[in-house]
Amino acid sequence: MNRRPRNSAAAFFFALIGFAEAASPAPATDHAVTLSAGCVVHGFRLPGLVPVATFDAGDCATAAAVRSVDQSAVFIGTRDGELLKLATPELGVTRRRPVDGRVMQLFAPDSAPLLLAVVGTPSGAQWLLVLDRDSLATLREVPLQDRLGEQLFISRIAESTYRASVLLAFEAAPELWELFLAPDAAPVFEGLVHDYRMGEAISEPARLPIRRIRLDEPFDDFLVEPDSPHLMVRQRSGEGARRVRRFNLDVRRTVAEYHVDTAPMLFSAITVPRAGQRLLLAPTPQGVQLYRMPLMTPLGPIELAGDACRITSPLHNKWAVLWACNGDDAGRLSIIDAASWRVMAVLDAGGNGAIRQLAIDSAARRVLVASSAGMLVSYRTDEWCREGEIRLEQLRAAWLYP
DSSP, X not given: OOOOOOOTTOOOOOOOOOOOOOOSSOOOOOEEEEEETTTEEEEEETTTTEEEEEEEOXXXXXXXXXXXXXXXXXXXXXXXXXXXXXXXXXOOEEEEEEOSSEEEEEEOOSSSSEEEEEEEOTTSOEEEEEEETTTOOEEEEEEOBOTTSOBXXXXXXXXXXXXXXXXXXXXXXXXXXXXXXXXXXXOOOSSOOSOGGGTOSOOSOSSSOEEEEEOSSOOOEEEEOTTXXXXXXXXXXXXXXXXXXXXXXXXXXXXXXXEOSSOOOGGGOEEEEETTEEEEEEEETTEEEEEETTTTEEEEEOOOSSOOOEEEOOTTOSEEEEEOSSSTTTTEEEEEETTTOOEEEEEEOSSSSOEEEEEEOTTSSEEEEEETTSEEEEEETTTTEEEEEEEOTTEEEEEEEO
């Protein structure tokens, strides 16, 4: 058991989580890790959620998890400028390094063994650090500024595994960054170049180049299309809320635009392959709707017992889990079959609280649910039965590991 002195007055916010997918065939889940207020990390063996270790990280600001066959870890970023790497489930510190500022966000991409950290300095400036996930060595450091030197604030980080890149959208700023992760990524040039092979211009750094894409308006809400260079984009308010645009990352512009009767929440949507086509399942103000992509052809609503604002599914897309963000349905899970789109099961998982996070293991055999009431519940997906539960004080996040 590892401990540091605990600061009971510490406050933190939970930012972004990234997972590295396990190789196929996926092993059964072996353990789980949780994060609670005050930055207390717990490790559990499965099944049964048997406690293994506890680590008190003190005054932390953010956390991220990496889940893979060859490397399983939790990363903790502190307010006083330290980054910790904990091995799971024993939670021993395997790496630690200082950073010049407060760690505000962490993101672990699937496409490369890297860790992205957003660091804020006392002056208000923010930087993007790209780190080696094993050693935590800095591979690239970029100020979060636009072309005029104005500060940018990240609104969302997403990944395109198809392009082996990470996308960064910004608050109230018509700009999108694409960070290329592959060691053999093509060079990126600012502006127009006749032929980069002739050495006519100076490119971005050869390792981890960033393409800065100018937009007509900020990307408030978007979905990364699997196996495609496209994004589905809409605005969260105004006339743009019911206008879905298809944005091509290769040509860096909108290539199609579709009008829908109700505004789909693309951030919470999932896509499902079906008979050579791809379907989109998205929450809307009028309930959960099914669309045929890419034309956003409405196929009808999904009948649920209650409301839903979040959707997730395993890689094989045989079923999906839906849950509400607030109200009487906030602690309830609806499991729907992705072939018939009918409800398979309804689970009361919140324990009188709203569901904060849901994790699905890489083999889709187990689902772990964390609620605002401090309930941590593990379900087997073969019969959707509880196999373990425990209550933790101010539970913030939970992860499953192979």
